Amino acid sequence: MLQNKKIGFIGSGAMAEALIDGILKANLVTPSQIIVNDISQNRLEHMAGKFGVLTTLSIKDTVKAADILFLTVKPQIINGVLDAIAPLLSPTTLVVSIAAGITIGILESKLIRIPIVRVMPNTPVAVGEGMSVLALGHYAGEENGELVLTIFASVGRAIIMDENAMDAVTGLSGSGPGYVFVLIDALTDAGVRVGLSRQNSLVMAAQTLLGAAKMVLETGEHPARLRDMVTSPGGTAIAGIHVLEQKGVRAALIDAVEAATKRSQEMGKKSHG
Numbered sequence: 089m090l091q092n093k094k095i096g097f098i099g100s101g102a103m104a105e106a107l108i109d110g111i112l113k114a115n116l117v118t119p120s121q122i123i124v125n126d127i128s129q130n131r132l133e134h135m136a137g138k139f140g141v142l143t144t145l146s147i148k149d150t151v152k153a154a155d156i157l158f159l160t161v162k163p164q165i166i167n168g169v170l171d172a173i174a175p176l177l178s179p180t181t182l183v184v185s186i187a188a189g190i191t192i193g194i195l196e197s198k199l200i201r202i203p204i205v206r207v208m209p210n211t212p213v214a215v216g217e218g219m220s221v222l223a224l225g226h227y228a229g230e231e232n233g234e235l236v237l238t239i240f241a242s243v244g245r246a247i248i249m250d251e252n253a254m255d256a257v258t259g260l261s262g263s264g265p266g267y268v269f270v271l272i273d274a275l276t277d278a279g280v281r282v283g284l285s286r287q288n289s290l291v292m293a294a295q296t297l298l299g300a301a302k303m304v305l306e307t308g309e310h311p312a313r314l315r316d317m318v319t320s321p322g323g324t325a326i327a328g329i330h331v332l333e334q335k336g337v338r339a340a341l342i343d344a345v346e347a348a349t350k351r352s353q354e355m356g357k358k359s360h361g
């Protein structure tokens with residue numbers, strides 16, 4: 089499906105790096121099919137060294153070479169990038185934007201009649217365990233959707249949803265790895281506090297999250313039922329869970345997702361103004 093296709097990236101920061109890492113590990117494309125653009129020579133050298141991909145400081149060369157063009161710059165500068173690429177795009181170039189908060193409406197107002205797919209991935213695409221949600225623009229056909237779905241499904245789970253879910257998706261799965269890394273770091277500190285080595289504690293914390301997440305996905309059981317299986321009457325787990333409930337961890341997580349969702353909504357509004 090992607091044979092002979094060139095994939096361009098405008099912006100080669102954290103998310104572009106995670107995505108390229110994942111699609112190369114999945115053998116979806118070869119490094120010579122990827123061309124990466126950035127304003128930072130250091131970033132380009134890093135990407136060429138790590139992946140063997142083609143790199144260029146020229147936005148024009150990237151746009152001209154790409155059959156599929158990923159916009160992987162910060163939302164705050166996307167308007168300038170859209171202005172720069174608009175006159176260079178061929179009508180058949182498929183544009184994939186992953187910029188948080190930037191709506192298909194904003195993208196299509198600058199890129200007239202161009203097939204666009206908006207995606208909210210997350211950094212675990214780097215290890216083949218990403219969660220990506222796609223929304224199709226008005227000029228993106230079914231085959232465009234399938235192509236982008238193939239790319240993101242090769243690096244984790246990928247689904248197509250209505251665009252109006254995107255801010256919530258950004259608050260939950262897009263930003264979610266950030267929350268989980270905080271949890272793993274805190275659990276590691278906790279292990280150290282009760283006398284474990286930091287090295288062992290980190291592995292135990294991360295593997296525990298991984299295992300619990302896998303159980304939810306593979307058994308299809310409600311997490312509350314799985315939690316009940318851990319809590320023996322008068323035992324250790326319920327003693328720990330009691331503290332989590334007292335400290336409002338559940339409400340804190342709900343508030344975190346809500347705050348990130350609101351921030352995504354604000355970013356879209358700002359960029360439109």
Ligand SMILES: NC(=O)C1=CN([C@@H]2O[C@H](COP(=O)(O)OP(=O)(O)OC[C@H]3O[C@@H](n4cnc5c(N)ncnc54)[C@H](O)[C@@H]3O)[C@@H](O)[C@H]2O)C=CC1
Nearest residue numbers: 099100101102103126127128160161162163186187188209
């Ligand atoms: N980091 C994450 O977990 C996720 C990020 N995103 C989205 O991905 C996009 C990129 O985010 P990150 O990779 O985290 O940001 P980043 O700051 O790590 O990378 C952005 C890159 O763009 C480059 N850049 C700046 N101006 C440029 C220009 N005019 N032309 C070409 N390159 C330019 C920068 O030098 C930098 O390397 C954002 O829109 C963000 O909303 C989406 C999902 C998750």
Ligand SMILES: O=C(O)[C@@H]1CCC=N1
Nearest residue numbers: 187188258262263264
């Ligand atoms: O923090 C951000 O704005 C980006 C979008 C989703 C995750 N990181």
